[in-house]
Amino acid sequence: MKKVFLPFCLSLIIGHVLAQSALTSSDVSIEIRNLLEAHIINGSNHNGKLNLVQYDLLLKFYTNRDFQEAWTQKGRLSENAQKLLGQIEEARFDGLTPEEYHLSEIKDFINEFSLKNENESSLHLAYIDLILSDAYLKLATDLYRGKVSQEALKTDWEIQPKRMKLKFEEELESALKSGKLTENLKGFWPVFKVYPRMRESLRAYHKMEQNDAIDWNKISGNKVLKVGEYGKVVADVRKRLWFWKDLKEYTPEEVELYDSAMMEGVLHFQKRNGLTADGVVGKDTYDALNETPAALIKKVAVNLERMRWLPDTVMDNRFVVVNIANFQLDLVQQNGLDTIFSSPVIVGRQYHTTPIFNGEMSYIVLSPTWTVPSSIIRNEMIPKIKKDPNYLNRNHLKILTYSGQEVNPSAIDWSKTSSKSFPYMIRQSPGPHNSLGLAKFIFPNKHNVYIHDTPSKSLFSKDIRAFSHGCIRVQNPERLAEVILEDNKDWGHKEIEAAMHSGRETTVMLKEKIPVVLLYLTFWTDESGNPHIRKDIYERDRRISEALFD
Structure with a gap:
């Protein structure tokens, strides 16, 4: 993105009428054109304090309007300028930094006034016009696309971006003509209903931080506390519960x-x-x-940015969303307002992280076999087979050539077998013992990640459920299959139940593909306005936070 540095020395008061006898709209228009042309001709930045970051869009915008000023009329700043200032200040509740949208410069123009001569007046009116337009264009693009580039940040985020390409210079022109600039900027928010709720949570956290009188020294976690026990940390824990409004204030009989x-x-x-x-x-x-209000402000900001990255194309019909950080799967419809299925899930370990991407579920496999990925064969199975000759038989695993011929394990000299040059595949037969359980739900992708059942049901009782090799294990696959196939008369409860326990693979193609989004939210706000905070299990928040604020 190109930057133009412009000199900055004078400012204006909204509503103050300048000496209009000599100053005309044509004078300001000429200065706007001169400033924009100077950059094109010279090809270099001007010295000064102010930088304009949306030069290409500015050029389109002013060319389309014959370089006429957008924010002033007869030397007077318009109401639109005041509305824009309000929206820039409100940007802090989008997790953005108002200063990056020329907040100080605009306030200086509004709160200070200096006029030396009529020629200088038209030049400085041109400056403020460019400043305000640049602020709008940057804020609009950041609200719509996100401030941080996922590609440049090189995160694990691989969800396809929004398909709609807006012409922000035309959006600005429309907002100025209608006078509905506030509504226009809010229109760039993500379509998801959770976004404005998260903004209100962030607003509340900013207010809490301003009124914060808590000592945020780290509470030592050496002593596990249970109800009825005493401890020196009890008073500090109680104060923080009061602060976060998880507990109504009361006078305890015994402080500890x-x-x-x-x-x-x-x-x-x-x-x-x-x-x-x-x-x-x-x-x-x-x-x-031990998380402070300042830390939570950054956490909310990170997740608001993630919401801005999400495409709105999945909102048309039903879609499956898996929040990896919340270990939960939801099948939703009606713009995300109606949850028709919800289930806890198990996701990838920290060294087998579940990727963040979106796809389309196209078929379900009932009573699946499991063809073991080569990485698991090399790193996990071969060492186990060498230690335990009965490992394959006990786990219903067969060794096959790539032409489909079964190989007797005893015919292999395991002492000479190298994990790097194992020439066979290993496959697990269908059944309750199968690592994929009794069903798998496929949305083809390069990661070979999918949703499936699991025989290890006890793991769902854990609060931190990161145990898989990257796939998503769902607790109630039978019910999920029923909901997905409800429009298919051939597949009711009895048919699904029978196929899941048949011991023979059955593939059911979906009549309509269902969008699937695997995302990573460590904060959101529910319909009742209650904030929900999750542990950053993959430590993905930090890099986004640094890009937003550092």
Whole structure:
């Protein structure tokens, strides 16, 4: 993105009428054109304090309007300028930095006034016009596309961007003519209903930070606290529960006693943070309690940015969304307002992270076989087979050539077998023992990641469910299959149940493909306005936060 540096020395007061006898719209128009042309001809930046970052869009915008000023009329700043200033200040609740949209420069123009001569007046009116237009264009593009480039940041985010290509210079012209600049800028927000709710949470956190009187020194998590026990940290825990409004303030009979009233606050806090709601204050609860308002402001900002990255194309029909950080799958419809299926899921370990991308579910496999990925064969299975000759048989695994011939494991000299040059494939037969369980849901992708059942049901009781090799394990695959196939008369409950337990693979093609989005949100706000915070299990928040604020 090109930057133009312009000199800056004078400012204006909104509503102050300048000496209009000599100053005309034509004078300002000429200065706007001169400033824009200077950049084209010279090909170099001007010295000065102010930088314009949307030069190409500015050139299109002013060329389309014959370089006429957009924000002033007869030396007076328009109401649109005041509206824009308000929206720039509000940008902090989008997780953006108002100063990056010329906030100080615009305020200086509004709050200070200096006029030396009529020639200088037209030049400085041209400056402020460019400043205001640049501020709008940058804010609009950041709200619509996101401020941070996913590609430049090189995150694991591979969700396809928005397909609609807006002409922001035309959007600006329309907003100025209608006078509905505030509504226009809000129109660039993501279509997801959660976005404005998250903005209100961020607004509340900013207010909390301003009124913060808490000592945020780290609470030591050495002592696990249970209701009825005493501890020196109890008072600090109670104060933080009060601060976050998880607990109503009251006068405890004993300050260091973890009483039953306080337990209600702990349970509420744990639920909001995606922790096991058992009332036991352990390491994860202490870690969550140690998050400051400033830290949460950045966390919300990171997730608002992720919302701006999301495409709106999935909103047309039903779609599946998996929030990796929340270990949950939802099948939703009606613009995300109606959840018709929800289930806890298991996602990838930290060294087998589940990628962030979107695709289209096209078929379901009932009673699937499992062809073991070569990486798992090399890194995990061969060492186990060498240690335990019965490993293959016990796990219903067969060795096959790539032409489909079964190989007797005893015919292989395992002592000489190298994980780097194993010439066979390994396949697991269908059944309740199968690592994919009784069903898998396929949305073809380069990562070979899909949703599937699992025989390891006990893992769903954990609050941090990161145990897989990257695929998503769903707790109730039978019900998910029923909901997905509800428009297919051939596949009711009985048919699905029978096929899942048949011991023979059955592929069911979907009549309509269903969009699937695997995303990573460590914060969101529900329909009731309650904030939900999740642990950054893959440590993906930091790089986005640095790009937004550093």
